Amino acid sequence: DIQMTQSPSSVSASVGDRVTITCRASQGISSWLAWYQQKPGKAPKLLIYAASSLQSGVPSRFSGSGSGTDFTLTISSLQPEDFATYYCQQANSFPPLFGGGTKVEIK
Amino acid sequence: EVQLVESGGGLVQPGGSLRLSCAASGFTFSSYWMSWVRQAPGKGLEWVANIKQDGSEKYYVDSVKGRFTISRDNAKNSLYLQMNSLRAEDTAVYYCARGGGNGYPYFDYWGQGTLVTVSS
Numbered sequence: 001d002i003q004m005t006q007s008p009s010s011v012s013a014s015v016g017d018r019v020t021i022t023c024r025a026s027q028g029i030s031s032w033l034a035w036y037q038q039k040p041g042k043a044p045k046l047l048i049y050a051a052s053s054l055q056s057g058v059p060s061r062f063s064g065s066g067s068g069t070d071f072t073l074t075i076s077s078l079q080p081e082d083f084a085t086y087y088c089q090q091a092n093s094f095p096p097l098f099g100g101g102t103k104v105e106i107k
Numbered sequence: 108e109v110q111l112v113e114s115g116g117g118l119v120q121p122g123g124s125l126r127l128s129c130a131a132s133g134f135t136f137s138s139y140w141m142s143w144v145r146q147a148p149g150k151g152l153e154w155v156a157n158i159k160q161d162g163s164e165k166y167y168v169d170s171v172k173g174r175f176t177i178s179r180d181n182a183k184n185s186l187y188l189q190m191n192s193l194r195a196e197d198t199a200v201y202y203c204a205r206g207g208g209n210g211y212p213y214f215d216y217w218g219q220g221t222l223v224t225v226s227s
Binding site for chain 1: 207214
């Protein structure tokens with residue numbers, strides 16, 4: 001199985017900050033990667049697919065990059081509604097595993 | 108509007124059974140792979156099972172193989188998860204999600220989840 005490692009596990013940031021979250025795959029997955037946002041008590045929401053494609057309706061302050069084994073989710077200017085937990089997911093091969101999550105907290 | 112609504116969760120004793128349902132609307136259900144994803148309390152996301160559009164292919168995470176069965180009824184726009192021989196470690200919120208199969212391996216819509224608690 002392809003393992004996904006996210007870092008950091010948590011980050012404290014202020015409104016307006018630029019936030020970067022990293023996801024590393026245990027082997028190459030080309031661009032088969034997605035990012036999800038989950039708020040407490042809510043279902044996850046797809047933000048980015050194919051490593052850098054923005055899902056419809058997602059604000060442009062979210063962006064994704066990377067290919068192979070190293071990927072990044074960037075929030076260009078953190079907004080109050082962005083405080084949440086973010087997960088990456090590899091979609092290259094079975095089973096579709098998720099990373100451990102990164103919690104973005106208010107500083 | 109795409110909607111996925113799960114039901115059937117609850118408290119069950121170890122070794123017991125439960126059947127989860129997911130009612131889909133707002134899209135052509137029979138055109139999509141469908142999946143179940145779970146989240147144990149305070150933990151991350153874990154894909155559980157998926158099923159092809161016509162039900163001809165089904166896949167499971169190793170920890171539930173032989174105990175869980177995914178199925179669908181395209182005439183009723185519904186997805187199911189039959190869970191047998193339940194264990195404490197199966198305690199989680201179970202989400203129904205669209206996608207997760209060949210052609211589109213991402214989960215683009217999710218239900219609100221249903222809580223399964225396995226405890227004596």
